[in-house]
Amino acid sequence: MTIITVNGREVEADPARPLIDACHDNGAHVPHYCYHRGLSPVGSCRICQVVVSQGDMPPRVVAACRTPVAKGMVVNTEAEAAHGARKECLEFILKNHPLDCPICDKAGECSLQDNAYAEGQSECRSVEPRRELAKRKSLGDVIVLDQERCILCSRCVRFMEEVPQTPQLAIVGRGTHSRVETWQDQPLSGNYQGNLSDVCPVGALTLKDFRFQARVWNLRKSASTCPECSRGCSVTVEVLRDGPVKRIRPRHNEAVNGYWMCDEGRLGFHEREQRPRLAAALLAGASGLETASASRVIEVCADLISAAERPLLLASPFITDEEAELLKQLSASCGARAAVVIRDTESADADTILRTGDPSPNRRGLTEAGLEALSPAAAAAALGEADCALLLGERSAELVGFEALCALPVKLRLVLLDSYAPEGEIPALNACLGIPDWTERPGTWTNIDGHKGQLLPARPAPNGTRPLTATLRVLASILAESGTPTAADIAEEATR
Amino acid sequence: MALVKRKELSLAEKLYLPEIARGLSITLTKMFGKSITRQYPEEPLPTTAVTRGQPRLVERQDGHLACVSCGLCEAACPAYAITIDGQETDRPIEREPERFEIDMLRCILCGFCEEACPKDAIFMSSELELADYDRASLVYGLDQLRRQRPALQRRIDYIHGINERW
Numbered sequence: 189m190t191i192i193t194v195n196g197r198e199v200e201a202d203p204a205r206p207l208i209d210a211c212h213d214n215g216a217h218v219p220h221y222c223y224h225r226g227l228s229p230v231g232s233c234r235i236c237q238v239v240v241s242q243g244d245m246p247p248r249v250v251a252a253c254r255t256p257v258a259k260g261m262v263v264n265t266e267a268e269a270a271h272g273a274r275k276e277c278l279e280f281i282l283k284n285h286p287l288d289c290p291i292c293d294k295a296g297e298c299s300l301q302d303n304a305y306a307e308g309q310s311e312c313r314s315v316e317p318r319r320e321l322a323k324r325k326s327l328g329d330v331i332v333l334d335q336e337r338c339i340l341c342s343r344c345v346r347f348m349e350e351v352p353q354t355p356q357l358a359i360v361g362r363g364t365h366s367r368v369e370t371w372q373d374q375p376l377s378g379n380y381q382g383n384l385s386d387v388c389p390v391g392a393l394t395l396k397d398f399r400f401q402a403r404v405w406n407l408r409k410s411a412s413t414c415p416e417c418s419r420g421c422s423v424t425v426e427v428l429r430d431g432p433v434k435r436i437r438p439r440h441n442e443a444v445n446g447y448w449m450c451d452e453g454r455l456g457f458h459e460r461e462q463r464p465r466l467a468a469a470l471l472a473g474a475s476g477l478e479t480a481s482a483s484r485v486i487e488v489c490a491d492l493i494s495a496a497e498r499p500l501l502l503a504s505p506f507i508t509d510e511e512a513e514l515l516k517q518l519s520a521s522c523g524a525r526a527a528v529v530i531r532d533t534e535s536a537d538a539d540t541i542l543r544t545g546d547p548s549p550n551r552r553g554l555t556e557a558g559l560e561a562l563s564p565a566a567a568a569a570a571l572g573e574a575d576c577a578l579l580l581g582e583r584s585a586e587l588v589g590f591e592a593l594c595a596l597p598v599k600l601r602l603v604l605l606d607s608y609a610p611e612g613e614i615p616a617l618n619a620c621l622g623i624p625d626w627t628e629r630p631g632t633w634t635n636i637d638g639h640k641g642q643l644l645p646a647r648p649a650p651n652g653t654r655p656l657t658a659t660l661r662v663l664a665s666i667l668a669e670s671g672t673p674t675a676a677d678i679a680e681e682a683t684r
Numbered sequence: 685m686a687l688v689k690r691k692e693l694s695l696a697e698k699l700y701l702p703e704i705a706r707g708l709s710i711t712l713t714k715m716f717g718k719s720i721t722r723q724y725p726e727e728p729l730p731t732t733a734v735t736r737g738q739p740r741l742v743e744r745q746d747g748h749l750a751c752v753s754c755g756l757c758e759a760a761c762p763a764y765a766i767t768i769d770g771q772e773t774d775r776p777i778e779r780e781p782e783r784f785e786i787d788m789l790r791c792i793l794c795g796f797c798e799e800a801c802p803k804d805a806i807f808m809s810s811e812l813e814l815a816d817y818d819r820a821s822l823v824y825g826l827d828q829l830r831r832q833r834p835a836l837q838r839r840i841d842y843i844h845g846i847n848e849r850w
Contacts, residue, residue, distance in 0.1 A: 290754030290802050291779050324778065400770040400779045403755035 192261040201257040208236050208252035216265040219274065219303045221281070221389040222341035223253035226447040227350055230254075233341050234277045235303070239267040249273045271307065278308050284319050284364070285390070286336045294391030296404040300339065321367055328375035330451055331384050331393050335367045338392035344368060344384045351448055352380040352541060368392070379539065382454040386437060386447075397455060398435050402428045411439060413633050413641030414453040415506060415626050417537070418546035420635030421445035421453055425627050425646040433457045433627055433646070444639050450543050457627075466609040466622040467652035477617065482654045485603075485619045489578065490666040492601045492618065496576030499524035502567055502588070503559065504581030504606075505531075505548030507656065508631025508643060511581070512550075512557040514660035521668040525574070527560040529567045529587045544636050553634030568592035571600065580605040580656060582625050590614070605656060623656045624649035731810035733842035736795050738824075739786060740809040740831040742840075748773075749830065750805035753781040757797035757806055765790035766797060784829060788814055788822045798843065807836045807843065 189200040192207075194214045201210035206229050211218045221233040231254035240255065241247035241262045249269050264270065282304060289295045321335035342359055345368065349355045356376050360369050370376060376384075384393045407426040414421040414436070422441035428434045436457055438449035469485040470477040493499045501524045503515055512528075519526035530548050538545030548554075555561055562570060567588050571577050577600060579585060585593060585606050596602060596616040604610065604620040623629075628649040633641045649655075696702050722729070731737065739757075742750045753770035771782035797806050809831060816822050833840070 288778075290756070291752050291777065295754070323776070400753075400772050402769075403758075405759060406755065 190257050190259050192257055192259070192263060194263045195265055203257050205257065206253050207238070207240070207250075207255040207257050207261070207263065210257055211238065211252055211263060211265055216263075218252050218265050219299060219307075220253060221299060221339060222343060224343050224346075224387055224447070227343060227346045227387070230342055230346065233281065233339065235274055235281070237270055237273040237277065239264045239270045275307050275309075278303060279313070281339050282308060282312070283314050284336075285339060286318060288337070292337065292391035293394050293399060293404070294337075294388075298390055300390045319364055325373075326375070326396075327370060327393075328377065328381060330381040330396055330455070331376060332396055332399060333368065334392050334394070337390050338368050339390055340366055340368070341389055343387040343389065344393055347383060347387050351383070352378050354378050357384075379450045379452065379543065380448060380541065382451045383438070383448050395435070395454075397458065402426075402434045407434055408646065410644045410646040412627065412643050412646060413549070413635075414449060415549045415633075416450075416453040416456045416547070417542075418544045418548055418551050418636040419445065419542050420549055420633050420639065420641040421449045421542060422641060423449060423453065427627070427647045430647050432461055444635060444637075444641070445542055448542065450539075450541070452543070460608075460625070464609040465625075465650055465653075466604075466606050466620060467650040469621045469652065469654075470619060472618045476613070477620070480619075482621060482659075485621045486659060486662050487666070488619050489603045490663055492576045492603065493522050493524060493578065493663070494667055496524075496574070496601065498574050498576075500570055500574035500577040501526040502562075502571065502577055502579050502584065503528045503554070504584035504587050505529065505550050505554060506582040506584075506626060507550065507554070507580070508629075509550065509553045509557065509634060509640075510631050511656050511660065512554050512559060514657055514664065515559070515580070516557060518660050518664040518667065521664045524578075525560070525570070527562045527567065527570060528554045529564055529584065530555075530561040531564060531587065546636065549635070549641075550633040552636055552638060553632070556634065564588055564592070568596075571596055571602070574600065576601040576603075578603045578605070580623075580660075582607040582623065585610045585614075593617075605659060607653070621659065622650070622653035623659070624653050628653075629655055629657075725813070729812070731812070733838045735810045735812070736793050736808040737810045737812045738788060738791065738793065738808070738814065739795075739797050739806050739829070740811065740836060741784065741826070741829045742805050742807060742833050742836055743830050744833065748775070748777075749780060749784075749826075750803050751781050751784065752777060752779050752803055752805070753784070754802065756800040756802060760796040760800035762794060762796060763790045763792050765792075781826065784826050786824050786829060788824055789819060804840065807839045809836055809839065 190203045191198055192201050194211055194216050199214045208218050208223055218236050218238060220236045223229050223236060231251045234251055236252040237249050238252045239247045240250050242260055289301055295301055323334055323336055325333040327333050340359055345357045348357050356370055357368055359366050361367055385395045407428055409424045409426050412423050412425045414423045422439040422444055424437045424439045425433055426435040436454050438445055440447050469480050469482040471480040471485055501515055501519050505528055515526055530551055533546040535545050537543055564587055585604055590611045593614045598615050600616045601618045602616040603618055605623050607623055607625040626643055627646045630645055631643045635641055744750050753768045755768055758766040758768050765787045767785045768781055769783040770779045773780050795808050798808050
């Protein structure tokens with residue numbers, strides 16, 4: 189560590205990192221467009237200029253992203269010279285930047301917009317027309333490019349070269365004709381294109397699926413963990429007006445995913461958002477499944493388990509560590525076999541960057557908790573052997589397979605606790621109860637390397653669902669010999 | 685306990701008729717004088733450019749709304765009366781509102797939306813009347829909010845005048 193002075197305060201700085209990091213880490217505001225912590229610095233936008241003096245050298249204006257930290261540096265980020273240099277840079281950047289903030293999806297989270305408000309001038313001194321380029325150029329299935337908005341920071345170019353290491357974008361042309369393009373307008377490929385819209389400091393590269401979907405300040409953002417593979421990337425789930433998930437973005441976590449996430453994790457929520465939810469408590473009656481109260485379903489479920497000789501508790505790998513703990517307690521209190529459906533790792537889906545190819549986000553947490561891992565086929569066989577089965581967790585019915593479930597003998601007492609409605613009628617189904625999905629409940633998933641990823645509820649769960657933790661607790665306490673809870677106990681559990 | 689001694693009435697007062705005549709004479713003079721009653725709603729209130737009536741959206745000459753659904757009015761609205769969803773267009777102006785709702789029961793006619801709008805797309809009209817049989821029909825959608833520009837021109841000129849003075 190090297191000691192330098194930032195705005196009059198002596199701080200420790202990492203000599204391996206550029207000066208701009210030392211400024212940011214110590215609370216100094218230095219704007220930056222081309223610089224990104226996850227990418228190599230190039231110093232092309234020059235907006236990060238600060239005043240540095242060292243020893244007997246007179247103070248100089250330098251670009252903080254391309255200046256290595258050196259012992260005894262005195263940095264002033266708020267000097268008049270620094271502000272002046274930054275303001276002039278900003279004027280050049282804004283010279284060709286269109287005034288379409290009201291239309292631009294980046295507005296509200298755009299550092300160029302923020303800086304223009306903070307430091308820029310309200311009037312353009314240039315009398316030349318702004319350059320006219322392609323406004324909506326499709327770059328494949330994920331990204332749209334607006335060349336007019338581009339400020340040529342080259343973050344996207346460096347991202348493609350350095351992170352997925354599949355260089356596909358380049359800045360072509362010279363001077364005012366420079367623009368970002370792909371070779372012969374070929375579409376982008378790869379599983380990491382979505383990150384381009386995150387690294388773009390302006391609204392030049394935007395996500396096709398998020399285009400004009402919402403204004404970013406209307407989105408409620410909450411920290412969560414990606415459910416698509418056992419990497420468990422830290423993500424932010426963004427929800428519009430407590431309703432649909434509109435966007436999922438990576439959240440910086442050096443231990444797991446750095447600044448990035450794959451497109452499958454980013455776009456996977458669309459398919460699930462469209463699935464019909466199971467948001468009801470249903471009991472088998474004379475005319476098929478009939479609506480019942482949640483506490484009645486739980487009572488029936490407890491009766492079925494306690495009457496069974498070979499009960500089976502079969503969980504999906506989407507249950508959290510907390511739910512797994514309660515599942516173990518339940519299995520201990522009723523002597524049931526507890527298992528989890530784990531699909532095989534598809535090595536074709538894996539890559540060397542983030543994707544593990546293992547579709548079970550909490551595989552490690554559940555196996556470490558001591559739950560028996562069963563393949564979908566083995567799970568179907570285990571269901572066939574049992575006389576009462578509780579199928580629980582998000583997507584549990586889908587993982588066992590609807591065909592396998594429909595083929596189960598009718599004498600099996602099957603209870604389903606799932607987020608999604610089963611496709612078609614399952615003859616063995618005796619009761620079902622909706623549970624919140626991964627965006628609606630708190631919990632922890634343990635990723636493949638043992639890191640705990642947190643889930644936080646991003647939106648309220650739909651009416652008619654009931655947290656799995658509450659249901660498991662009630663079931664365990666009914667089935668434990670310590671005493672039978674009353675309806676009041678169940679109501680109290682439900683409000684927890 | 686004090687006793688209130690009532691004033692003795694004069695003969696004219698006891699007769700009652702002169703007072704009737706005096707009252708009727710006032711009625712008669714008012715009947716032929718200038719009327720101060722307004723026959724609302726047949727005779728609507730006069731409005732001026734300063735009148736801040738219900739907000740309306742400006743339709744441009746090409747038939748499209750001037751609104752690009754940027755959401756600034758939604759953000760500025762202190763009563764949370766506005767809800768906007770945008771959609772993509774094929775025109776050079778890339779976005780237009782798919783849904784633009786103003787809950788007129790929430791709207792407090794403050795004019796913040798007009799002030800926030802960067803596109804001259806929403807203005808406070810001179811329309812003041814608001815009545816219906818249920819609440820849902822007072823959430824105005826695009827069809828009810830859309831107005832040709834001439835209908836709002838007086839207000840638009842007034843606001844532009846204010847902005848120039850600033």
